[in-house]
Amino acid sequence: MNNNLDKSFEKCTPKDYEELLLVINEAFMKEEDNWFVKHLPHIFPEVEHATSREIANNRILKIDNKIVGCIGIYPLELETAYQGSKVNLTVGGIGTVCILKDYRNKGLMSFMLKETIKMMYDEGYDISWLIGDRLRYKNYGWDYSGRTCKFEIEYRQLVKLVDDTEKDIHLATIQDIPMLSSLYDNYENRASRSTDNWEINLERSNIAIKCCNDDSSKGYMIYEKENPKCILEIQGDSEHIESLLMKHMLDNELKQITVLHPYENSEVLSCLNRLASNLSINHCDQMNIINPEKLWDKLYPMIKEQCDKQNIDIANYEENDKRQLLEKIFAFDFFDRKDGDIRLEPINWWMSCIDKV
Structure with a gap:
């Protein structure tokens, strides 16, 4: 130099x-x-x-x-x-x-x-x-x-595994932030997000946040508008996750999608694993x-x-x-x-x- x-x-x-x-x-x-x-x-x-x-x-x-x-x-x-x-x-x-x-x-x-x-x-x-x-x-x-799971989900298989998809799915608004924040906290590993962060994310032109809820359960998903084949984030109970994925694939006429999720023990990961035709694990x-x-x-x-369990002294x-x-x-x-x-x-x-x- x-x-x-x-x-x-x-x-x-x-x-x-x-x-x-x-x-x-x-x-x-x-x-x-x-x-x-x-x-x-x-x-x-x-x-x-x-x-x-x-x-x-x-x-x-x-x-x-x-x-x-x-x-x-x-x-x-x-x-x-x-x-x-x-x-x-x-x-x-x-x-x-x-x-x-x-x-x-x-x-x-x-x-x-x-x-x-x-x-x-x-x-x-x-x-x-x-x-x-x-x-x-x-x-x-x-x-x-770090480690990230990539689940490949095919529509032809999804329709065989999912029954009821009649959920009220809508674009998230400011009123949905408490629900989004509560579900996001279910991730064991995550970057902290404030209400301000959520408001900014709702206004971003390059991503879409869809959510659904009823009296007993709820869910949300996030994807890039230019690449709807890749779901960047998804949380909620199994029933709502299935509905979000099914509706998304129908609306965008997608035969296959990739869903990203951290490598951690959770009900969401178990749900995605059940629906997936393939799984790969990558670094983060x-x-x-x-x-x-x-x-x-x-x-x-x-x-x-x-x-201590290995009798190794690190003092x-x-x-x-x-x-x-x-x-x-x-x-x-x-x-x-x-x-x-x-x-x-x-x-x-x-x-x-x-x-x-």
Whole structure:
């Protein structure tokens, strides 16, 4: 990298926000003006409504006082279950990683990623999460983690398994948020969502939220409007899940759909497994341990209990030892384990596509 470049990497400010929106539109070659505000309003509010805090989530690279690149650190709270205990993790969701074409292949992306990791450590994040080229980001500490189930459901089989589909299914409104929030909390692993998050999701132009309920039970599902074949999220009792899927396939004339669900023990997963013609289990994108000491303190009671059963003393572990053990828990080395390695149950953490950045 040319270290003589007059560069800075800092939090975006309100005076730079409009320029940033133009830069990321250009860098990602979006033909639609203001694409990110229109399609990702949960992380890119409109200029007149964006708060200083929301704007500052975007870290901008300036060369000669011109914005040429960006990495977003979007804060998330992840609620996960481990060894029967609930653990809350602070997550730096990484998104909008870009550099304008004329500034690529100069080492600037590497510079930004290293600075971003330092920023996340200073800001107290436990872990970081992103989607992207694994071999590229692995060099900086990110790797496969978590597990997601993909159920393939065929209409011709569904009609044989489902009887009553006469439910009052409608597009969700603000009045449905208490129900949506209550059902969403049934996920063992999930990103925290406030009422404001739900309101923003209801207004997003790229997704649809359908729900149904009666006096005794209820359900909801979320899918991308441009890709109705993929159900991003579904919750509720079996009867309403069946109705939502059947009505969705009928309305969109679909022969087959894919339904995503975390790898966890639940009635929803059992229902989907019964309806599916095929199942695959995939990683849940890539995770990086930002603060091993902080994360170790949160998980230590559950780690110690498992190590005690294997007669393994971890009392004097150094930071590198702790990091390696934490990586095992997040299943970084799932396919590289050797005989004699410490065996710990993995965290089956998961994040819905709705919350991804």
